[in-house]
Amino acid sequence: MKCNNLFKSCLVSLAFILFVTSTAMSGQKKISVRVDGLSCPFCAFGLEKKLKSIEGVEKIEIKVNDGLAILAFKDGANVDEKIIKQKVKEAGFTPGAINPISTIEKKVNGDKIELSIKGMSCESCVKRVTDALNKINCVNNIVVDLQGEKASFICTDTKFDKTKFVKAVDDLGFEAALEKK
Structure with missing residues (x-):
């Protein structure tokens, strides 16, 4: 009888865990x-075509240099990892980790800083700029716009020397300048 109750408890616990996981x-x-x-834009095109066939996918961004596909789903859409991995395989690639991306920016008080940046040419450049700015303690909510040639972020230290942002980006080989407000 004890074994039967233990089995039922385990089964209920497992069902709860599966429910919470699928809901999340x-x-x-x-x-x-x-x-x-x-490895190339043609590869990205083939992958995008397969991923677009997944029900509920609203937008796809392929980052060839980073080996990532970013999928945005419609509200209420079910995200099925098995189907996503299957579509990646059908496109001829090896699927790896699937991770949720927080779409909620943390609310941070501070100065909004904008830098114009010349010389960025790809997503790798965007990542390098983002990583360099992330190393500065007071920087939060970084958005680097490749086409717009700029970066915007919040600096929580209002007394921080803003020219250090320019230097951090210039040290990567780009030309950065503080935008006038």
């Missing part, structure tokens, strides 16, 4: 998928 995944709006084997 279905509530996600954006996910990143590691894709091994991406």
Whole structure:
């Protein structure tokens, strides 16, 4: 009898865990998928075509240099990892980790800083700029716009020397300047 009750308890616990997990995944709006084997825009096009066939996918961004596919889902869409991995395989690639992406920026008080940046040419440049700015303690909510040639972020230290932001980006080989407000 004890064994039967233990079995029922385990079964109920497992059902609860599965419910919580599926609810958490279905509530996600954006996910990143590691894709091994991406090497060119043609590869990205083939992958995007397969991923677009997944029900509920609203927008896809393929980052060839980073080996990532970012999928944005419609509200209420079910995110099924098995289907995503299957579509990546059908496109001829090896699927890796699938991770949720927080679409909620943390609310931070401070100065909004904008830098114009010349010389960025790809997503790798964007990542390098983002990483360099992230190393500065007071920097939060970084958005680097490749086409717009700029970066914007919040600096929580109002007394911080703003020219250090320019130097951090210039040291990467780009030309940065503080935007006038």
